[in-house]
Amino acid sequence: MAKPPTVEDVARIAGVSRQTVSNVLNSPHIVRDETRERVQQAIADLAYRPHAAARRLRTRRSSTIGIHLDPYSGGISGVILDRFVHALTERASERGMRVLIYSARTADEEIARLGDLVDGAEIDAVVITGTFFGDPRTGWLLERDVPFVSFGRPWGGDDVYRPAHTWVDVDGAAGTRTATRHMLATQGARIGFFGWPPDNGTGDDRERGWREAMTDAGASGPRFEAVDGLANAREVMSAAFAEPDVLSELDALVCVSDSHAVGAHLAAADAGRRHLPVIGFDNTPVAEALGISSMEQSPELVAAAVLNLLMGTTGQAVAPRDRDAPPEHVLVEPRLILR
Amino acid sequence: MAKPPTVEDVARIAGVSRQTVSNVLNSPHIVRDETRERVQQAIADLAYRPHAAARRLRTRRSSTIGIHLDPYSGGISGVILDRFVHALTERASERGMRVLIYSARTADEEIARLGDLVDGAEIDAVVITGTFFGDPRTGWLLERDVPFVSFGRPWGGDDVYRPAHTWVDVDGAAGTRTATRHMLATQGARIGFFGWPPDNGTGDDRERGWREAMTDAGASGPRFEAVDGLANAREVMSAAFAEPDVLSELDALVCVSDSHAVGAHLAAADAGRRHLPVIGFDNTPVAEALGISSMEQSPELVAAAVLNLLMGTTGQAVAPRDRDAPPEHVLVEPRLILR
Numbered sequence: 001m002a003k004p005p006t007v008e009d010v011a012r013i014a015g016v017s018r019q020t021v022s023n024v025l026n027s028p029h030i031v032r033d034e035t036r037e038r039v040q041q042a043i044a045d046l047a048y049r050p051h052a053a054a055r056r057l058r059t060r061r062s063s064t065i066g067i068h069l070d071p072y073s074g075g076i077s078g079v080i081l082d083r084f085v086h087a088l089t090e091r092a093s094e095r096g097m098r099v100l101i102y103s104a105r106t107a108d109e110e111i112a113r114l115g116d117l118v119d120g121a122e123i124d125a126v127v128i129t130g131t132f133f134g135d136p137r138t139g140w141l142l143e144r145d146v147p148f149v150s151f152g153r154p155w156g157g158d159d160v161y162r163p164a165h166t167w168v169d170v171d172g173a174a175g176t177r178t179a180t181r182h183m184l185a186t187q188g189a190r191i192g193f194f195g196w197p198p199d200n201g202t203g204d205d206r207e208r209g210w211r212e213a214m215t216d217a218g219a220s221g222p223r224f225e226a227v228d229g230l231a232n233a234r235e236v237m238s239a240a241f242a243e244p245d246v247l248s249e250l251d252a253l254v255c256v257s258d259s260h261a262v263g264a265h266l267a268a269a270d271a272g273r274r275h276l277p278v279i280g281f282d283n284t285p286v287a288e289a290l291g292i293s294s295m296e297q298s299p300e301l302v303a304a305a306v307l308n309l310l311m312g313t314t315g316q317a318v319a320p321r322d323r324d325a326p327p328e329h330v331l332v333e334p335r336l337i338l339r
Numbered sequence: 340m341a342k343p344p345t346v347e348d349v350a351r352i353a354g355v356s357r358q359t360v361s362n363v364l365n366s367p368h369i370v371r372d373e374t375r376e377r378v379q380q381a382i383a384d385l386a387y388r389p390h391a392a393a394r395r396l397r398t399r400r401s402s403t404i405g406i407h408l409d410p411y412s413g414g415i416s417g418v419i420l421d422r423f424v425h426a427l428t429e430r431a432s433e434r435g436m437r438v439l440i441y442s443a444r445t446a447d448e449e450i451a452r453l454g455d456l457v458d459g460a461e462i463d464a465v466v467i468t469g470t471f472f473g474d475p476r477t478g479w480l481l482e483r484d485v486p487f488v489s490f491g492r493p494w495g496g497d498d499v500y501r502p503a504h505t506w507v508d509v510d511g512a513a514g515t516r517t518a519t520r521h522m523l524a525t526q527g528a529r530i531g532f533f534g535w536p537p538d539n540g541t542g543d544d545r546e547r548g549w550r551e552a553m554t555d556a557g558a559s560g561p562r563f564e565a566v567d568g569l570a571n572a573r574e575v576m577s578a579a580f581a582e583p584d585v586l587s588e589l590d591a592l593v594c595v596s597d598s599h600a601v602g603a604h605l606a607a608a609d610a611g612r613r614h615l616p617v618i619g620f621d622n623t624p625v626a627e628a629l630g631i632s633s634m635e636q637s638p639e640l641v642a643a644a645v646l647n648l649l650m651g652t653t654g655q656a657v658a659p660r661d662r663d664a665p666p667e668h669v670l671v672e673p674r675l676i677l678r
Contacts, residue, residue: 004457004458004460047458049458049459064439069424069425069428070425079418079421079624082418082421085408085440086408086409086442089408089440089441089442090442093441093442093452098439098441098461099439099440099441100403100437100438100439100440101424101428101438101439101440102428102432102437102438103425103428103429103432113432118343119343119386119388120388121343122437230627230628259628262628284624285418285623285624285625286624286625286628288569289569289598289601289625289628289629290628290629
């Protein structure tokens with residue numbers, strides 16, 4: 001592309017030295033008024049802008065946040081992370097920050113990519129997603145003293161033991177508690193839960209909300225489980241509904257995801273019950289299209305909270321060890337969207 | 340964060356001057372073997388990396404591609420652009436390029452954002468999406484001589500008159516032609532089309548494929564139209580199906596989008612015909628969940644084609660005026676996914 005004007009071009013047009021142009025840019029008070037005005041005129045005429053890379057070298061700041069973009073996996077629920085990235089980009093832009101996305105297939109690959117970006121001073125801060133128990137990324141980021149916030153809890157001890165790990169997450173248990181209470185109030189006492197297999201932080205948390213609401217009400221209901229994926233969820237529930245009385249005795253079902261909810265809805269229809277009340281999780285376009293109620297995670301609120309934690313009120317990303325207040329953990333409460 | 344090692348650190352450890360380190364990095368052949376090895380050892384020991392911003396200053400290259408991320412609009416079809424961004428990030432990463440995303444609500448706002456990024460040498464190249472007739476972004480990019488490729492045709496004269504505008508698009512007409520021929524071969528001669536209102540480049544193109552396939556077969560069928568959105572599509576088709584014989588005489592329906600297809604499918608079911616054959620466009624999770632056939636756009640192939648056009652075989656983004664071959668226009672043919 002055409003080379004943008006340089007400081008030398010400005011100097012030539014203004015009839016001054018390169019150093020004088022630099023002085024006008026960095027210490028205007030030491031330059032005589034008449035000279036300063038001539039240089040400023042040349043800067044305006046040429047539409048010269050100090051080069052970002054030069055500014056970056058001086059400041060060691062890129063004003064850029066890095067975020068991993070998962071390989072597209074298809075399916076119903078992937079839209080939540082995309083909504084989060086959209087919202088993060090908009091909010092970051094309002095604060096004069098840029099967002100750089102990178103791909104990686106494993107946590108180790110992600111650490112390697114982050115190493116390149118941090119070494120090259122190409123990013124100032126990182127937002128990590130898809131945290132899991134024993135996640136090596138958080139330890140690496142803390143060790144390298146890179147400012148970061150995760151969308152998702154550490155799901156281990158380290159939210160307590162490593163208070164430098166700042167995170168924002170959706171309060172899954174609060175969501176399923178709301179869903180279960182709504183079903184208890186409107187459908188009957190026998191509310192089932194359709195979850196993921198246990199030992200999954202997010203899934204266990206969502207199941208806990210259902211269990212607590214049922215216990216509070218002195219009610220009980222069956223628990224079903226399936227790994228993610230609509231076809232699998234439908235198959236599991238079809239098998240469950242083939243047992244005597246399972247479907248007829250069920251008042252409603254609270255589900256860990258929209259693909260579980262859609263699978264259960266279709267399996268119930270296959271078994272002759274067209275309108276089994278179900279509530280999903282994620283409020284995806286699929287739930288909307290089928291008229292299925294769901295918990296809305298509000299990834300836009302998560303993005304706003306992540307940026308608040310990352311940038312604080314200073315407008316600059318702050319490394320964990322430079323914080324003067326303990327890091328914060330924010331839970332965003334999901335909303336029930338009834339259909 | 341902890342400062343990375345500098346060229347001065349390397350010089351001190353190796354016991355040489357800063358200039359010698361620079362020579363080892365940039366012109367190793369002029370440095371004596373023994374000295375070069377000592378410097379290389381110091382570089383390895385310190386895990387020193389030449390600073391990206393410094394490299395960028397020397398080369399005026401950022402190895403970064405900018406792409407606009409639309410505000411999230413919800414709905415069924417938004418997933419296509421997200422899939423494209425995912426795939427672009429992965430492919431770019433394989434070629435050592437980074438992807439920087441920015442937000443903008445209008446074409447003019449996008450031009451302002453691009454101006455900042457290009458002036459600051461923060462991006463080398465741009466991928467634009469959502470092209471429209473009279474799009475001011477392409478003219479601006481050509482004038483500034485910024486390498487760019489659009490996902491989407493200009494939908495005006497300028498793909499002919501401005502050959503510098505390189506684009507990749509999905510061959511919508513080929514897709515609906517395939518869909519219509521499949522319906523003619525399997526369902527009967529009366530195949531309808533459910534499209535967007537006219538004077539929309541993408542929509543007119545998709546309608547043309549249906550019309551041509553019908554003319555070729557000597558067949559005819561009704562045309563319906565609705566603006567985007569599932570609820571609206573369903574309402575329009577419910578009204579159409581309330582007229583005598585419209586639904587009963589229809590053998591099948593080819594649709595401009597999955598939200599149109601789902602709306603028509605639900606409206607037909609409401610009117611008592613549970614399995615009106617429909618084919619949508621975009622192969623979204625919603626179509627998959629409902630078992631509705633759809634045209635798959637393969638945004639992953641579009642992303643690969645965009646990068647090939649942008650980077651060529653040289654591995655560097657090339658400005659329009661520096662191309663030695665005429666720019667290319669690539670149409671990716673969608674595939675019919677039958678359910």
